[in-house]
Amino acid sequence: MTDYRDEAIAPETSIEEFRKIVESRRSVRRFTDEPVPDAVVEDCLDLAMLAPNSSNLQPWEFYVVRDDAVKAKLAEACLGQNAATTAQVLIPIIARPDTWKQNSLRNLEYWPEETMPKIIKNYYSKIALFHYNPGPLGSLGLAKKALGLVVGLKQAIPRGPYGINEMKTWAVKSTALAAENMMLAFRAHGYDTCPMEGFDERRVRKILDLPSDAIVTMILGVGKRAEDGIYHRRYRFPREEFIHYIS
Ligand SMILES: Cc1cc2nc3c(=O)[nH]c(=O)nc-3n(C[C@H](O)[C@H](O)[C@H](O)COP(=O)(O)O)c2cc1C
Known part of the structure; x- marks a missing residue:
């Protein structure tokens, strides 16, 4: 990993490359049969772990599920969603409010x-x-x-x-940032993802043998987008309703 502080310079970056990655990331609900190379998955995990996080306490964990039997169980816990049943890899992203x-x-x-x-x-x-x-x-x-x-x-x-519930929110905040890093990293590698929160958390916890404090923040389906993998054009609400300027 390059340590930019040691080099004392920021690298040249390209907003156009960044824009391509952000704009072409879509929630992909159907994937092709093409496998995702291990090296790609590993790189995306490393980039996920570079996400900013509260006090550098890194309250997250990532499970990489390639095993067909476990994937099938997880897909069932994901309510049989296409994004889960067709994913080449499933990555449950876990927040840990208890590892501080x-x-x-x-x-x-x-x-x-x-x-x-x-x-x-x-x-x-x-x-x-x-x-x-x-x-x-x-x-x-x-x-x-x-x-x-x-x-x-x-x-x-x-x-x-304060308290246990606020610690849950605390852990989920940092973990969600790692999830976004990961999704953008897969896109930069030419792969696609679908973040899912539509799952039975109890069942997921059981399948992965997670402690009861662990929060399954999202499960990422990962693969190459199928031709019919994106269900509709992307849209957002008008920006002026969401962005407030105080000057
Ligand atoms: C926390 C979270 C949970 C989501 N859960 C699901 C899900 O269970 N199933 C699904 O198909 N999409 C899920 N999505 C994807 C959203 O529906 C999608 O991000 C949104 O419609 C915007 O589309 P885009 O990602 O293509 O820009 C989820 C997204 C997030 C961030």
Whole structure:
């Protein structure tokens, strides 16, 4: 992986190439029989893991399912959607709201510079361990919320994530960014994807033997788009209804 900080220069990039990738990514519901090379899948996973993520706690996991029997079970859990039954590879993308502690400590271990600034050491060894900890049954989250209400009267403070539910949202945010990186990476390689949330999460959890805290954020169907793989022209609502300028 190129470390652009070491090179101290940003590489030349092309908005036209980026636009082609973004604009040609569609949710593809039918795939051809053409397999997706392992090297492509691996590269897309690596690029997914470069997504920005909260405090670099990387609260995600990716399962690469090529095994026909497991794929068939997953496709059934995806309610038999074409995007799942015809996919060459299925990639369940999992958010882990429960790995903040181990990953906080891993940041101390994986810090890439010779010396670790005090502020970083303090953050991953103390602050993050307190900030992200919901406590038993979310009790610490509630206490932090109550404290925040008082302290927050006088100054700006981070409002959460408090409690178990907010930690779920917290993990899903970063994981969804990884999912988008992955979809764009497949497109850049000339392959297609369909993100799916239409599935029976309980069944998926069972098939993959996931812990109960794990959140199946999306399952990606991956392959080459079939001729009838895109169901309709793309459209979005008028931009002025969604974009607000404050100047
Ligand atoms: C979180 C999420 C869940 C989705 N779930 C499904 C799904 O279960 N089945 C499906 O066919 N498409 C699914 N889609 C695809 C959307 O329908 C699609 O992104 C949207 O209609 C816009 O079309 P486009 O992706 O081609 O631009 C999902 C997309 C997202 C982001």
